[in-house]
Amino acid sequence: MVPMRFDVWAPDAGEVEVRVDGRAHDMERDPERRGWWCADVPAEHGSRYAFGLDGGPPRPDPRSRRQPDGPEDPSAVVDHERFAWAQEWAGRPLPGAVLYELHVGTFTTAGTFDAAIEHLPHLAELGITHIELMPLCPFPGTHGWGYEGVSLWAVHEPYGGPDGLKRFVDAAHGHGLGVVLDVVHNHLGPSGNHLPAFGPYFTDRHHTPWGDAVNLDAPGSDEVRDFLVGSALAWLRDYRLDGLRLDAVHALVDTRAVHLLEELSGAVDALAAAVGRPLFLIAESDRNDPRTTDPREAGGMGVHAQWNDDFHHALHAAVTGESQAYYADFAHSPVTAVAKTLRRVFFHDGTRSGFRGRAHGRPVDLTTTPGHRFLAYTQTHDQIGNRATGDRLGASVPAGLLAAAAALVLTSPYTPMLFMGEEWGARTPWQFFTDHDDPELAAAITRGRRREFAEHGWKAEDIPDPQDPATRLRSCLDWSEQAREPHAELLAWYRRLIALRHAEPELTDPALDAVHVTVGGHTLRLDRGRFRIAVNFSPEEALVALHHPGRADPRGYVPVAAWRPCPPPADTGCLHLPGHSVAVLRER
Known part of the structure; x- marks a missing residue:
């Protein structure tokens, strides 16, 4: 063992100790960083440690790189230099990309990085350029969507932990595939979140659907912003990722002159220059605001791309005929709505949204904005999993309309994205599932899910129980489908379209005014x-x-x-x- 620096931000604590491999060591205030505590303690790769504040119970490190026993237990030291990378990787830029959204826990029945590696040749042959992994931060239990993660610097252990992710990224790069990670900065899960014990990571100045907002503009927010930016850079640097997808950035309430997104995009651009390979950010935003992706020098946030739900909603209404909830805005004349989103990006670009009861959005400057800044898709984890039974388009839409929707996505001026299994019209559902070990919380989630859909006429017994292990198993891909009809024909169609897109520059031309x-x-x-x-x-x-x-x-x-x-x-x-x-x- 060698002396290792342990530090933690705990501005309101009177005394702090770090417990390394079962032994307690007093920490001292850092004279150069307000609110920080530090100690040099002998440790090695794999050493377990936790922090005690003012005599309280041991808690995991907010910046933990590994939670080997779950989010409630001690952290573990990770030496990232120990991993032997096999691939030299120059990176793949976003322009010209075809993304593939993938959930590690249901991509295979095994639900691990190593199991997912076995199917990378399929994605390379399909013509995918980047895999977009759904969130990987530790969450309670074994199986879940990942949006209830609580350690924003660590990797969910049941998937394979830090080394498992590195093996996956290295293997993907070996197949010429970039890797993007979905990260959640707008909230933490309801279980295992110890951040409030350490400092003002949250503020009651603003409220979100998940409660108090992450503190981006109240006292102490400098350190919180540094925590989030540092986490993002660590994923890109330590795991050699190619980009990040930022969950629900409209829930990042920030009144400061420099918004967190602008700060983050600047930091990512600087890291890209330092490591000599392209890196990018993709925002999920429901604001329909092109300033999210406008360059910083032009007064924008500088995020490199954003999801375009308007394109999805219009196309979904056109192929399904659905008109409930937000689809109502698109269902009056869905083909015309599809046309507008192909020409002008947003359907709501300052027009009235009946669903919202107000005007919504802002026009995109078609003469200066490249189309690759917007993602186009027919299915995503949200648009499938947030349906009552998690049914995919392939379960009810005729194959010809699936083919038509795919053609519009893959010949559009936007960056296409597929959801796993879409390429063969998977019939397996993708349902909402959790694995909470707190029985009260688990029961509350099940009741809440069923109550939500009961308001729309569904019977409680028809709504899958998120806590039932069978719900997750039903959501796993059936890889044997792709060899059978009608799936094989659709898969061949996707391969043909993606090959055309790669071969014909006119199909990736980002000029929106053309x-x-x-x-x-x-x-x-x-x-x-x-x-x-x-x-x-x-x-x-x-x-x-x-x-x-x-x-x-x-x-x-x-x-x-x-x-x-x-x-x-x-x-x-x-x-x-x-x-x-x-x-x-x-x-x-």
Whole structure:
């Protein structure tokens, strides 16, 4: 063992001790950092330690790199230099990317990093460029979505812990795949959260759906912001990740002149320059505000991309006909709504949202904003898992409409993202599941889930119990599906579309002002350079005009990908498109 520096921020404590491998050591105030305590204690990789404040019980380190026995127990020392990386990795930038959202605990039945590694060749062959992992911070129990993590610097042990994540990232890089991690800065889980004992990590000045807000602007917020930024940089640096997805940034209440997102994006850009590879941030935001991704020098936050739920909602309404909740805003004329989100990014760009009862959003400057700053998708963990029974589109939507939706995502000017199993139209549900060992909390979650959907007409017995292990097992992918029809046909379609996107620069052109969309009843035509993407949302055959603006002869298009056989365009320049179908055509 060698002397190792242990430090902790506990500004209100009168005395602090660190207990390393069962032995207590008094800590001293750090003379250079207000509110910090430090001690040099012999320790090694794997040593267990915890902090005691004013004679209180031992608590894990807020900046713990490992929680080997769960979030309530002592932390463990991690020497990141011990891991032998096999891959030299120059990184993959966001422009031109195709992302794949993956939940480690249900990607396979085993639910571990090592089990997930076995399926990386499938993702590489599919044409994926980046895997977006759902949150990995420790949470109570073995199985859960990950959004109730409580140690923002550590890796959930049942998945494989720190070394398991490193093996996964190294293997992914070996297949040419970047790795993005979903991180949650807006709240911590209800169980195992010891941060309030150490300092003002939360404030009652603001409130969120999870209670008191994370302290970003009250006294003590300098250290809290440093805690969050430091955690983000540690993931990118210590685990060689390529980017981070920031959960629900609209819940980060920050009244300071420099918003946390601006501070974080600047720090990530500086780290990218230091390590010599591209790094990026992707925000989840419901504000429809392009300033989230506008460059800092232009007055924006500088985040590199953001999810676009408006595109999802419009496309979902068009292929399902659903009109409940927020889909009501899109259901009046869903094909027109899809067209607007393809042309102008946001459906609500200052227009009235009936669901919200007010105007919502802000227009995107189409002349200066590149399309890759916005993510397009037909399914995500939220949009599936927050349904009553976690049903996917593949469970009820005709294959032709699944193919049409995929074509619009993968030929759009945006950064496409798939949800695991979507590529073969997985029929397995993805349901809400938890694994709390506190019986009162577990029962409250089950009651709350069933009460929520009872308000929308569901019977309690039809709502899966989040605490039932069978709920998680039902949510695991069935990898045998992809070899059977109709799944195999859809998988081949996704592979074809992604290959086209990678091969044809016009399909990744981020120029939003060059996108043209034409709507005709239940049909839509998307123009991307020499390409025409014709979609028929109706079950009946339809004619789709392929006229090119300013072109005298509308003929000369050949299908390069079609979900169902269709005759070449007629002399009139119209395509006879079968019902529930899509065709991608290119000028001769």
